[in-house]
Amino acid sequence: xxxxxxxRDDVLEPAAVVGLGPTxxxxxxxxxxxSDDRLGKLRGxxxxxxxxxxxxxxxLPWADGVTxxxxxxxAPRLFVxxxxxxxxxxxxxxxxxxxxxxxxxxxxxxxxxxxRLFSLADAALINRGHLSNWLEAQx
Numbered sequence: 001x002x003x004x005x006x007x008r009d010d011v012l013e014p015a016a017v018v019g020l021g022p023t024x025x026x027x028x029x030x031x032x033x034x035s036d037d038r039l040g041k042l043r044g045x046x047x048x049x050x051x052x053x054x055x056x057x058x059x060l061p062w063a064d065g066v067t068x069x070x071x072x073x074x075a076p077r078l079f080v081x082x083x084x085x086x087x088x089x090x091x092x093x094x095x096x097x098x099x100x101x102x103x104x105x106x107x108x109x110x111x112x113x114x115x116r117l118f119s120l121a122d123a124a125l126i127n128r129g130h131l132s133n134w135l136e137a138q139x
Contacts, residue, residue, distance in 0.1 A: 003093065005084040005112040012070025012082040014057040016120070018109060023065035024051040028135050030061045031126060043123040046134050050116070052109055054079075054123050069109055077106040079120060084112050 019027035028051050031039065042055040053060060060068070069079035075094035080086070086093045097108055097117065105121040 003096075004087045005081065006087065008083055008085040012072060012080070014060055014068040014082050015071050016052055016054045016069040016079045016109065017060045017062075018050065018052045018067045018069060018111065019063060019065065020111075020114070020116070021049050023063065024049050025135065025138050026063045027051045027053065027061065027066055028131055028138075030063045031131055032128065032135070034061060039126055039128070042126050044126045044131075045120060045123045047118055049138070050118060051134075052118070052120055052123065053126070054120065067111060077108060079107060079109045081110070081112050 017027065019025075024046070028046075031042070031044070031053065034042075038059055041059045042053050044051065044053040046052070068082040070082035071079060072090045074090035078090075078094050078097060080090075088096070097110060098106070101108055101117060101119070104117075104119045107120050109118050109120050110116070
């Protein structure tokens with residue numbers, strides 16, 4: 001079965017934000033501008049040219065081109081596009097993702113465009129020093 005996504009009737013509350021490529025860098029710069037208090041409410045991880053930030057909707061930063069992800073109670077191990085819904089039932093979709101992920105630990109972030117699957121298991125409190133080092137490595 002080929003999975004496609006269509007607009008959701010019931011938008012999910014954002015629980016994460018993801019940036020890819022140049023948008024990941026923009027998101028990281030935006031994170032550096034946050035107050036220590038607000039940054040302390042967020043967890044994040046970076047893998048190559050992907051930056052993912054997890055937190056409460058009101059604490060997540062905004063940057064042009066990012067994708068907001070939400071969680072559906074029928075698929076608690078997934079973070080999926082908040083405004084899109086797969087053409088399969090969420091519990092079935094989650095089981096398919098788990099099979100596809102193999103040894104990759106959950107929870108997982110799923111992006112529709114471009115299609116991406118990556119683990120959020122290493123998400124940790126965001127450290128300005130680590131963030132700065134990641135930004136420097138991306139130059």
